Amino acid sequence: MNNINKTALDTFKKPFKEAQTAKSIKPLKHLFADNQYFKIEPLDIETIFPVNKVNGDIQKCFDKLNDMDKYDIFAADYLLCKHLSFVSYKDVSLYELCKKEAVFASVEYALQTAGKNTNNIDAKNLLMIEGNFFGIQRFIFEATPTNKAAKTLRAKSAYIQLLTRAAAFYIVEKLGLGYLNIVSTNAGKFEILGINTEETKKIISDIQKELNKFFIQNFFGETGIGISVAPCSFSDFEKDKYREFRTHVEHKVEESKFKKFDLLETNPILDYDDGIDNETLCPYCAKRKKKDNAQACETCDKFIQIGEQLTKDGFLAITKNKNDILIFGDYHAAFAQDADDFKDAVVIYDMKGGDFRGYAKWEIASYVKKDKNGAVMDFDKLAELSCSEEESGIKALIGLKGDVDEMGKFIKTSNVTADFMSFNFFSRMVDYFFSVYTPNLMREKYKNLYTVFAGGDDLFVFGAWNEVIEFSKELREKFMQFADNKLSFSVGMALGKANKPVNFIARVAEEELERSKAIDKKKDAIALFGECVKWDEYIKIGNELMPFLKEFEAKINTAFLYNVLELVEMRKMKKQLEGKDKVCNKPKEIDRPALWKSKLNYTFKRNIYNDINDEEKPLADKLFDKLYEVIENNPKETRMVLSEYIYKRRKQQ
Numbered sequence: 234m235n236n237i238n239k240t241a242l243d244t245f246k247k248p249f250k251e252a253q254t255a256k257s258i259k260p261l262k263h264l265f266a267d268n269q270y271f272k273i274e275p276l277d278i279e280t281i282f283p284v285n286k287v288n289g290d291i292q293k294c295f296d297k298l299n300d301m302d303k304y305d306i307f308a309a310d311y312l313l314c315k316h317l318s319f320v321s322y323k324d325v326s327l328y329e330l331c332k333k334e335a336v337f338a339s340v341e342y343a344l345q346t347a348g349k350n351t352n353n354i355d356a357k358n359l360l361m362i363e364g365n366f367f368g369i370q371r372f373i374f375e376a377t378p379t380n381k382a383a384k385t386l387r388a389k390s391a392y393i394q395l396l397t398r399a400a401a402f403y404i405v406e407k408l409g410l411g412y413l414n415i416v417s418t419n420a421g422k423f424e425i426l427g428i429n430t431e432e433t434k435k436i437i438s439d440i441q442k443e444l445n446k447f448f449i450q451n452f453f454g455e456t457g458i459g460i461s462v463a464p465c466s467f468s469d470f471e472k473d474k475y476r477e478f479r480t481h482v483e484h485k486v487e488e489s490k491f492k493k494f495d496l497l498e499t500n501p502i503l504d505y506d507d508g509i510d511n512e513t514l515c516p517y518c519a520k521r522k523k524k525d526n527a528q529a530c531e532t533c534d535k536f537i538q539i540g541e542q543l544t545k546d547g548f549l550a551i552t553k554n555k556n557d558i559l560i561f562g563d564y565h566a567a568f569a570q571d572a573d574d575f576k577d578a579v580v581i582y583d584m585k586g587g588d589f590r591g592y593a594k595w596e597i598a599s600y601v602k603k604d605k606n607g608a609v610m611d612f613d614k615l616a617e618l619s620c621s622e623e624e625s626g627i628k629a630l631i632g633l634k635g636d637v638d639e640m641g642k643f644i645k646t647s648n649v650t651a652d653f654m655s656f657n658f659f660s661r662m663v664d665y666f667f668s669v670y671t672p673n674l675m676r677e678k679y680k681n682l683y684t685v686f687a688g689g690d691d692l693f694v695f696g697a698w699n700e701v702i703e704f705s706k707e708l709r710e711k712f713m714q715f716a717d718n719k720l721s722f723s724v725g726m727a728l729g730k731a732n733k734p735v736n737f738i739a740r741v742a743e744e745e746l747e748r749s750k751a752i753d754k755k756k757d758a759i760a761l762f763g764e765c766v767k768w769d770e771y772i773k774i775g776n777e778l779m780p781f782l783k784e785f786e787a788k789i790n791t792a793f794l795y796n797v798l799e800l801v802e803m804r805k806m807k808k809q810l811e812g813k814d815k816v817c818n819k820p821k822e823i824d825r826p827a828l829w830k831s832k833l834n835y836t837f838k839r840n841i842y843n844d845i846n847d848e849e850k851p852l853a854d855k856l857f858d859k860l861y862e863v864i865e866n867n868p869k870e871t872r873m874v875l876s877e878y879i880y881k882r883r884k885q886q
Contacts, residue, residue, distance in 0.1 A: 237342050237411040242306050244338035245413060248330045249313060252322045253295050260287040261321040264649075264662055266717035271319035278670045280319065281662060282715055294320055304591065306412055307580045311593035318658075329654035335413040336426050337467070343410055343428045354467040360429040361463045361478075362437065363486050364400055366393050366421035368456035370693075370743065373685060374736040375455070376519045382735045383601075383609045383683065385517055385533065386695075388540030390686040391597050392560075393421050395539075399551060399564035400444065400458055401425060402579065407436050412580075416657065419664045420689025429464045437462060447561060451532060453520070459489035470653040479650045483641075506530075535559075542568035543598040544609055547585050550578040586673070599684040600672035602696075610683075612695065616731035618681040619697040626881045630731055631701040632738040634746045635708075635724035636691030637663065638756035643720055663690050666715055671708060679704040693739070698728055699881060705759070709768055721757035721768075723749040728762070762876040764869040774863050774870035775877075781856045782878050785841075788849070793840035794879050797860065800836075801875070803829040804868040833861060 252258050263269045266283035273289030274280045275297070294316045301312050310332075317328040340359055344351050349358055366372075373389045401415045401423040408414075408427050416424040427433055441460050448457040463485045469478040506522035515521045517537075521530035529537060535558055546568040550557075554577040557565035564579070572581050572592060582595035602610045602618075612630060620626025644650050649659035668688035675682045675694075682696035682704060694701060705724050712722045725745025729738045745760035752758040757768050782789065837857050845853055863871045 235411070237339055237346075237409070238306055238413070240342045241335040241339040241411045241413040242309060245306075245309065245313065245331050245335035246301070248322065248327060248334055249295075249298065249317060252320070252327055255322065257322060258291055258327070259321045260289075260291075261319045261326055263717070264659060265715070265719045269717070273319065275315050276318040276665070278673050281665060281670065283717055291320055305580075307582075307593040308591065310413070312589070314661075315589070325654050326658050329658045332413075332416075332657065333470075333654050336416060339411045339414045340426055340428055343408075343414075346409070347428060347430055349428065349430075357464040357466050358429050359465045359467065359469075360427045360433055361465055361482055362404065362425040362427055363461045363463070363482060363489075364397060364404075364423040364425075364458050365461075365486060365489065366397055366456070366458050367490060369393060369421050369686070370739065372452070372456040373693075374739040377735055378516065378519075379612055379732055379735050381517050382695075383611045383615070384540050385536045386685050386735070387599065387601050387609070387683065388536040388538075388543065390684075391539055391543055391599075392536060393686075394419075394597055394688075395551070395560050395566050397421055397423050397458065399560040399562065399566075400440075402551065402564055403562040404437070404440060404460075407440060408433055417660060419660075419668065420686075420691075422689070434462065443562070459486075461485040461489035472652045475652045475656065476645070476650040479656060480645065539566070540609060543584070544601065544603060545607060546570055547583065548572045548575070548581055548592070549584050549595065549597065550575040550581045552579060553577045596669055596672065599668070599687055600675040601683045602681055612683070612735070613731040615681060615683060615695070615697060618700075620699050620881055621681070621697070623881060625883060626699065627883050628731070629698045629728055629880075630695055630733075630738065631698040632727045632729070632735070632742040633694045633696075633701050633705055633724055634691070634726075634739070634742040635693075635705070635722060636746070637712075638721045638723050638750070640690050640720070647719075664688055666712065667692055670711070670715075674708065674711070675704065678707070693742070695735070695738075699877070701726065702761070702877065706772060709759075721755070723756050723758045723768075725749050725760040762873050764873050766867075766869050766873065770867055771870050771873060774867050775874045778859060778863055778871065778874050779878065781859050785852060785856050786882075788841055788845055788853075790840060791879070791882065793836060794875060794882075796836045796840070797833070797864075798872060798875055798879075800829040800833050801864055801868045801872045803832070804864050805872075829864065830861070833857075833864065 260270045260273050263271055263283040269283035269285055270287045272280045272284055273287055273291055273294070275294065297316045298312055301309055304312065313331050314328050317331065318326055320327040322330060341351050344358055350356070351358075372393065373386055377385060398418045401418050402412070404425055405412060405414050410425070410427055414425055414427060416426055437460055444458045444460070448454055463482045465478055468474060509522050513522050515523050515530035515533055517529045517533035521532060523529060524531055524534060527534060538558060548569050548571070550567045550569070551560070552565045552567050552575060553563050554565055554567065557567040560566050567575055569575060575581060581592045582597070583590050583592045584595060584598050586594070586596065602615055604610045604614065616628045616630045619628045648655060650656050667690065671687045671692060672684055675684065679696070679700050681700045682694055685693040685695060687694070694704070696704070705726070709722050709724070723746065725742050725748065727738045727741035727745060745765070748765045749758035749760040750756055752765055752767065758765055759768055759771055837860070842850070842853055
C-alpha cells in the first residue's frame, strides 16, 4: 500500500474510533422523512426505509468492526459503509464523515507532496474530476438481435460499470492519488477529488485523448466517456457554499457533453475489418468480423464472457494480469469461484449477497432469469413464461424504462446538497435502492425478469409482460415509501413479441417514458398500452374494476370487451371535444361521442344481462355501474386495465 492510501485509510478509521467513546452518537434521521429515522442496523434492503420508533443498540454496529484493521482499503470502506451508514455522529452519517476525512486527507497529502500550501481553505487548490459515459442506451441496445440479446445486454451494462471504475482507477494512478480520492463510481459515472495543478490538467487531457482513441477504435466513436474538471477549494465543501459549487460542477459536465471528440486532434477515418461477408459478419453486433472459428467478434466475445461469468462466479477482480479480460489501460477483469485464484489483483469484489466474506461487495451481476442449467434464459423462453399461472394469456415481453422525476430540481432546492457529506449520502442511498434493493425484489417475487441496468436513479428491465406490470406497481410503491413521497417515479413500457427487435422495444419504452414525463409538472406517471396516466389513478381504477371483471369472468365474452374498448374511445373523444373552445364545435360533434352511454347499456344487455339468471343480476348490475363510473371519469385508465385483462384472457396459440 502506497503512502497516500495508508494516510487515507488511517484517517478513514479515525472518526469511527473517536465515535466509539463519544456520547453524541445517536440514530440517524431519515434522508427524506421528517421526524423519522433509519433503523439502528447495518445498511440492507430492509433498513433503507423510514421508521417512527428506533430500537436497537448502536454499540452492535461498532462491534462488527473490531477486526477491521486486517482488511484492505476496499473491504474497510465496505465495512464502514455497511455498519456506520445509519449511525449519526456530529449530526451526519458517521460513514460519510469517515469518507470525507479520508478524501480530504488524501488531497492534503497530495498538496503537500506538490509543495502547495494547505492552510488557505479558500484557495482553489482542488479539482473535482467528473467522468460520464455518454450514449449508454445506444451502446447497450444498438444492433443487438433479439435471439442474442440475453447473452449480451446485461453484460454490456456491467461492462459500462467496469469501464468507468477502471477509468477512475487509471486516473488516480496517473495522478498519484489514492483509491479513496474516488468519491463515487456508479451508473456510468465517477467522481474524483484531486489537486489543481497544471500537471494534473495535462494528465487529464491526455487521458481524455486515450479514452477517445479507445472508443473510436473499439466502438466507432458512437459512445465514450467525457471528463470534466471544476477547480474548487476546501471551503466550497462547507455548508454555505456546496450547493453553489454543485451547480458549477453540473455546468462543467454539460459542457463536456458537447466536446465528446475533438476531430481536429483525432483521426476521423475509422478502421474497419476487411473481407466481411454473411459468413464472417459477427451475428451479435453486425459491425465487425468474427474471430477465426469463433461465434462472435473479439468485442462481442468479451461481452459474452462477462455475461456468462457474471451468472456463475462469485468473485470479480480488477487486475493487472494481461491474461484476463482487458477493460481499459492496463486494467483487466477476472472472475472466479474462489478469491485465491486471482493474480495481480488491484481489488477483489464479492458479487454475492449475504454474509461478509472478507472482500468488498459489488452486486454488479444484478438479477437475470436463468434456465435449469444455470445459463441466462433467452428472451423467447422468457416470453413463454408470461401468464404462467393462467390457462390463457398472450406470450410476450415488456421493456420497462423508469427513472426518478425532477431529480435535478430536487437536488438544487432541497437540503441534500447542503454539504459534501449530505450529497454523497443522498446519491449513494438512491443508487442503493435501484442497484441493490430493486434486483432483490425481482429475485424474491418477480423471477421472470431480466435486468438490463439498474442504478443511479433509473432502470431498464425486460420480462414476462404481466410480471413486469406487477413489478412496476410494487417498485413504485416501495420507492414512494423510501422517498416519503418527496420524490416520484415514472415509467414507460413497450409490449412486443419475443421476436421483436430489442432495440425497437427499448426505443419505444424510452419514448413512452418521455410521454409520462410530459403529463404535467408533477409527473409521477405510467405510460402503457398507448395511454399515459397518473400512477394513483391507474392503480385506483385497477383495484376497483379488476375484481368485478374476474368475479364475472365466466359470463364475459371477448366481443363484449372489445365493444367496451370502443366505448372507452368514444368517451375519450368526448372529453377531448369538451376541453376545446365550445364556440368552435357544433353541438352534434359532441353528441355523437356522448352515445357511449346508451351503447354501453345496449351491449351490456345483449352480451351479458340476457344470458344470466335472476340470482346473478345484482352482481351484473354492480359490474355495469362500475363500468359506467370508470368510463365516465377515467377512460384512459379504464382502457389500460381492460387491455391488460384482455391480454390475460386471450387463448394461447
